[in-house]
Amino acid sequence: xxxxxxxxxxxxxxxxxxxxxxxxxxxxxxxxxxxxxxxxxxxxxxxxxxxxxxxxxxxxxxxxxxxxxxxxxxxxxxxxxxxxxxxxxxxxxxxxxxxxxxxxxxxxxxxxxxx
Numbered sequence: 001x002x003x004x005x006x007x008x009x010x011x012x013x014x015x016x017x018x019x020x021x022x023x024x025x026x027x028x029x030x031x032x033x034x035x036x037x038x039x040x041x042x043x044x045x046x047x048x049x050x051x052x053x054x055x056x057x058x059x060x061x062x063x064x065x066x067x068x069x070x071x072x073x074x075x076x077x078x079x080x081x082x083x084x085x086x087x088x089x090x091x092x093x094x095x096x097x098x099x100x101x102x103x104x105x106x107x108x109x110x111x112x113x114x115x
Contacts, residue, residue, distance in 0.1 A: 001031050001075065003060055003067060004053045012078055016086040027088050029079035031067045039065075 001007050006015070012029065019027045034042060047054055060067045067075075083090045 001029050003031055003071065004056050005050070007031070007075060007078075009078065009082075012082050016082050016088070019088070020086055024088070027079075027083060027086075029075060031072060031075055033065050034061055035065045 001012070001015075005011070015029070016027060032038075032042075046057060060071050062068075066072070080090050
């Protein structure tokens with residue numbers, strides 16, 4: 001999810017509708033990660049195509065690969081609301097189901113009978 005471009009309600013709803021149309025079982029929403037390689041490629045495009053967002057990205061990311069925690073928390077909140085609205089499992093619900101499923105499966109380290 002691109003801050004300032006696809007993170008508003010309209011952009012997130014478009015993502016949810018597309019996922020529903022594709023019969024997705026779940027949708028997650030995380031902001032763009034700007035590791036050093038990505039940053040070198042992304043930054044010139046941002047400056048050229050979206051100069052009005054440059055300062056926002058500087059404040060949101062600084063020298064880090066990940067957006068600031070406050071932005072991530074607000075985005076996760078919006079995504080969770082839309083997950084519920086569109087009938088997708090909420091991220092926290094998915095974690096709980098994975099935990100349940102893991103306890104029901106035999107351990108990968110469990111000794112198998114040879115005979």
